[in-house]
Amino acid sequence: MNxxxxxxxxxxxxxxxxxxxxxxxxxxxxxxxxxxIQGWTGTTRIxxxxxxxxxxxxxxxxxxxxxxxxxxFELRSAKFNSTTVVIVVKAYSSEKExxxxxxxxxxxxxxxxxVDSIQRNPELSNEQVNDFVEGLISIDxxxxxxxxxxxxxSEWSLDADQQESAA
Numbered sequence: 001m002n003x004x005x006x007x008x009x010x011x012x013x014x015x016x017x018x019x020x021x022x023x024x025x026x027x028x029x030x031x032x033x034x035x036x037i038q039g040w041t042g043t044t045r046i047x048x049x050x051x052x053x054x055x056x057x058x059x060x061x062x063x064x065x066x067x068x069x070x071x072x073f074e075l076r077s078a079k080f081n082s083t084t085v086v087i088v089v090k091a092y093s094s095e096k097e098x099x100x101x102x103x104x105x106x107x108x109x110x111x112x113x114x115v116d117s118i119q120r121n122p123e124l125s126n127e128q129v130n131d132f133v134e135g136l137i138s139i140d141x142x143x144x145x146x147x148x149x150x151x152x153x154s155e156w157s158l159d160a161d162q163q164e165s166a167a
Contacts, residue, residue: 015115019108019144020087023075026108027145028137033089035099037107040084057086057101064088066101067152078105091153098153111139118146 017028036059043055043066052072056063066086070077083106091098118135134146 016110016112017144017146018087018110019139020085020104021106021108022069022073022104023078025145026142027069027104027147028111029087029089029147029149031110033091033149035088035090038086038088039082040080040086040103054103059088059099059101062099064099064101066103068103070103070105072152089149089153091149093150093154100153111144113137113139 016031018031018034019026019028021027038059041057043057045055046053046065049055052068054066054068056065058064069075080103084103085107086101086103087107088099088101091100118137120135132147132152134148137144137146
């Protein structure tokens with residue numbers, strides 16, 4: 001089976017993307033994976049969690065792990081401010097559903113475009129980012145990095161499982 005067509009149907013299904021700012025770059029995630037957006041309020045820390053996991057929040061009775069994408073992608077740190085938000089997304093790994101929160105600098109736009117126009121497999125210098133990139137798209141004279149939320153959730157799930165087995 002062609003891996004690119006498999007990616008098109010499984011990971012990018014709507015053609016609509018929520019974009020957000022992280023550092024100097026704009027990133028996007030499939031709008032169908034977005035469960036909500038909320039302002040930054042802090043987390044409850046979890047002992048021995050990976051450095052990119054800020055902790056957990058209680059979201060309408062569900063415990064949601066919060067991932068700082070700046071730390072995960074090895075970007076320079078920034079102070080959280082009034083534009084800092086948590087994008088709550090639903091992702092899948094190993095047939096399991098995960099709800100995770102992604103801390104980002106600011107929400108940008110919602111764009112709709114043909115998923116076939118995504119440039120696949122870009123070669124990025126930052127390996128931490130490259131592992132989770134679905135592709136790049138040019139929108140209004142700028143490049144937007146499209147993230148694969150399922151791969152991000154899969155790695156988080158693997159890290160969490162390793163920590164549980166080590167305990």
